[in-house]
Amino acid sequence: MASQGTNDPSVQEYYTSAESRLGYAVLLGNARHCGFWPKGTWWPFPIGRAQRVMEEKLYQRLDLPKDSLVLDAGAGSGLVAAYMAKQGLRVHAIDLTPLHVEQATNNIESWGLSDRVSVQLGDYHDLSGFEDDSFDGIYTMETFVHADDPVKVLRNFYRLLRPGGVLVLHEADFHWDSEVLQEVLRLSHCQNTLKEGSYEEMLGEVGFGHTTIDDMTDNVLPLWRLFGIIGAVPYEILKLCGQQHRFINIMAGVEAYRNWGQGRYISVRATKPKGPG
Template sequence: MSDSRPRRFRLRYVAAVLALFAAVIMGLVASNGAESPSVEDYYSSFESRLGYWLLLGNTRHCGLYKKGQLSPFPISRAQRAMEEKLYTRLGLKEGARILDAGAGSGYVAIYMARKGLNVQAIDVTPHHLVDAQKNVRENGLTEKIAVDYGDYHNLTTFNDESFDGIYTMETFVHADDPVKVLNNFYRLLKPGGVLVLHEADFNRNSQRLQEVLRLSHCGNTLEEGEYRKLAEEVGFKDFTLEDLTDEVLPMWRLFGVVGYVPYQLFKLLGIAHRFTNVMAGVEAWLNWGDGRYISVRVVKP
């Protein structure tokens, strides 16, 4: 009988190398676990950049599906459906000027421009701006879309009543001061101008939820009912809300299934807080129903 010790040694060696490789990858991908990461920290972390690239094609928003659909694929088609929902909710005529407040890589702005709208896109994350400017150029839309650095907490570079519409696509949840941001939007809209927010709210608070929101710089995510209250306090009227939670479930189910086993391992190792997107995806799936994905629409009188 041949000696199996060399083979066992090789297997241990391979296992050790794989473990070391996995540790290196985990170290590279993990966020720095900062107590209060900025929105730039969150989107610039390797984990976020890798996840958005692998799963969402660098488009940083949910897809919209038919109620009851199980499969999340093709994801890009669902994302275009969400952009169409946003466009429909805006209800603006061709040639209208709109503000994309948190443009990411510019794909929503590109969709709006192809629908005939003129878009001023802003973002605070440097690599988002680089991506958006590149994507706008490659799509031949530089005459329809301007991409600039901009923080929706300070929009003094824009004149009063200079936009027909404003929208956020999953970026208002990052606001440090939601009331200030709404007041800024109100000032920039023309009378009759429309604001549409595709965002999240929640109806059951918990320590784990607050941890996820803190790590993803969404600590001021509003509770159910707060959008109407704040919008009307600022002066907006004609509040409408569409609950799209069931229509985004296929994508979040995918996040939950893909991330479940790694998340349990990260929790066991005490490093789950360093993998914010994995934590958020799995926890949202496991606690589905505690929050909502909503489309809010209001009008400036």
């Protein structure tokens, strides 16, 4: 389990802060995930187009036939679920933050996708309300880093997947050892036991097979470079006033870019074996 201090923000506190709400809405169109750009890209706009490319990458990694049922664990405002539904999948979306569940519910309804996507408040640490072997696929888009107990979450995913079912995780894989980066992780509720390279080990421990990892670090760099550039001056001013900790997204954006290379962005794919075990 994560050793969260009592004053560390919860997931909900982090996402409902004014800074997070404004930042995600203005910069990322409320899709709370990176875009995917060709390596070497400098101009990141339009960001939304690159985010759709990232969603397409995830869809391709799932590689499931039309009408397959998938769980979107940590669905945010429902944009990824909507993309999957438009490709023909049926999606059950859960999220821990009530504000995001409300946004996702409204979005899915207004986009006319309610027949393909259902949305519910839920914590992927406790999926006891779902039956064994009930999903063809499960995915996370940039949320597993918040898990307090990653192995427990993977065990839950394993139980819910039918034999032969697919798990895809699009996540950061950190080795952020410096004090300031540890601070960023703590303030954004990402302080768990994950260490770079631990995904294969954890998935194997839980029983998953055929794990493949696609390194997309260079493909997400354009967004982090943008954060690093536009956040630099505000961050220095905040530091002069000793207020940088109150603006965790600015701090994260600038420090992640300045320390680029201390971690990866990866797409992890694994399957639940068809036979026993």
